[in-house]
Amino acid sequence: MxxxxxxxxxxxxxxLNVVYMLVGLLLIAVAAWGKGYGTVSSIHIIGGVIAVGVFVLLIAVIGLITASxxxxxxxxxxxLILxxxxxxxxxxSCxxxxxxxxxxxxxxxxxxSYMGDDTRQSLEQHLDCCGFLNTTASIEQFNKDINACTAECKVKKECSSCGDLMLQHSGKVLKILGGVGLFFSFTQIFGVWLAMRYRNQKDPRSNPSAFL
Incomplete structure (x- = not known):
């Protein structure tokens, strides 16, 4: 043939659907890594990426069934769903x-701001930092967090602000998710075309006079 x-x-x-399965798992894994790290849980777009990954995974399974x-x-x-x-x-992705x-x-x-004191201290210990950002708008809260901070870096007096570390991490996660998602989103257009083409072809093992 x-x-x-x-x-x-x-x-x-x-x-193509095997690739979609890998992409879906990759999106879910990277987004879960970002949320599990504890620094980007407030960015709801991460939840959207996880939803996209789950949908892509389900579509891949459906695609394998329809192909067979x-x-x-x-x-x-x-x-249509693809x-x-x-x-x-x-x-x-954009x-x-x-x-x-x-x-x-x-x-x-x-x-x-909405975190409890225990949650803040736990995050500070995890990231080894103190306070969020030392800005004019949050200087009072920053000083309060510094005084309550229990991270190891406070003993060494070499603490970075948690906000800087969180921004670095969230920026990295969003770039990875956006780049991977945007690149593979265009392959889905190819998948639509390929499925349409496959749908209009006749199975040589079936009745040649049957309309497929």
Missing amino acids: VCGGFTCSKNALYS SHHQVMLFFYM FLVFLFQFGV SCLAISMDQQGKLLNTSW
């Missing part, structure tokens, strides 16, 4: 790349 025929399209769709069965209705819904996932993933450091700082500062 020459490339471009039924078998080639089927194998290509199989391979060549079911017309399932292929149609697969193309296109919707492309739109959502493209938007979330948001990850577009969010500025100032916006990240505001979001993280809001989260820091």
